[in-house]
Amino acid sequence: MPMGGSDDDSERARRFRDAALPHLDDVYTLARHLLRDTADAEDAVQECYLRALKHFDGYRGPAMKPWLLAILRNVCRAEFARRASSATAPIDDVSDDTEQTPLWHETQDTPETQVLRRRDATTIRRLVADLAEPFRETFVLREIQNLSYREIAEVIGAPVGTVMSRLARARAMLRTAWMAEEEQPT
């Protein structure tokens, strides 16, 4: 029954477009933050959508956005591997076992300097981009994509406890860099 099959295909194509295309900006945003390269990000997003279409029949919801972001993340991991093997662009993959270093760096100064001064968007963007890989990923999924801990755990394929410790470390690292930035304005 070729007619019925193609009707199904058409319906499937329509459903995929309606479900997946509204999240294009979010997927692209994650790709930019993970890959830190415009051209690579665009390629990864396109690959993500093609893979998502291929696996759409197995998709059982409920949330389309984390599902797409998980696929995008896998595409980015492959890109990391490619970069590592070509060795032209070294990656800064830092493992989680940096737990010995304290999360909170006390500042010796007055309480006033403990207050985070406002930074412009360009500086904040750079500080986030400078975070080491697994921490930046969790940070972006939480602070920019607004995912819940459970959704982040699904996207990165790790337990919620890992999400919590990475997020705590990501914020501690960002804060340290943020304070250093203020002390030595460039």
Added chain:
Amino acid sequence: MTCDEAEILLHALLDGELDAGHAREVEAHIAGCPRCAAQLRSYREMSNAVSDADLHYAAPPALRRRIEAALPQPRATSRRSLLRGFAMGSAVSAMAATGLVAIVLRNDDEQRILSEVVSAHLRSLQAGHLTDVVSTDQHTVKPWFNGRLDVSPPVIDLTVQGFMLIGGRLDYVDGRALGAVVYKRRSHVINLFVAQGANAEHRARTETVQGFNIRRWSERGLNYWAVSDLGADELTEFGEKFEAAMRSSTS
């Protein structure tokens, strides 16, 4: 609770991830611990600053087109069956009754694009698809499109003329991103799509596609397609008032 525990859990508190019992425990610890209180305050400020900085990126229109083109196209038959669904009384059929879509596009493949315009119009009437930015203020809706499109769609308040501005949205027709400005007449939804078009000027012309009236015109490098199941007379009225308002706003 120890500071070590609180140091992790205060993030969950900040993110609204704790149940009421644990939230109370962390809050109790923080109330008695200046060091952890300082952390929570500092991280909250940082979180707000990151949020204010808006680290989102809009997908470039070229990427959107590339992906749209790479995906299989739904065929017209499914659009017609969708239309039957509306006609048979889905929840939004009352809205579908008088939606209006104005479109700005290039000139080729008119019939296919007309059909896509109607399809985009139908899509917009599904729950939650109508507006990305909700505002009755043209000075809110117009800047919203900045950076999201390669053109700046004209956003004109036509409330006194009987067409209320209710918001805007990005949409896709013929694989291109374009702006949709959304109006209402009485309880009926009106969509206005805007994208770059040919330079030629075209006088307005009304056609019927899949039961919808489409009023199409071009001006100043923009091609407009107004799509509606309003009667042709009311559609004409919208088009004329929109063009009149455009002329008076730019003269």
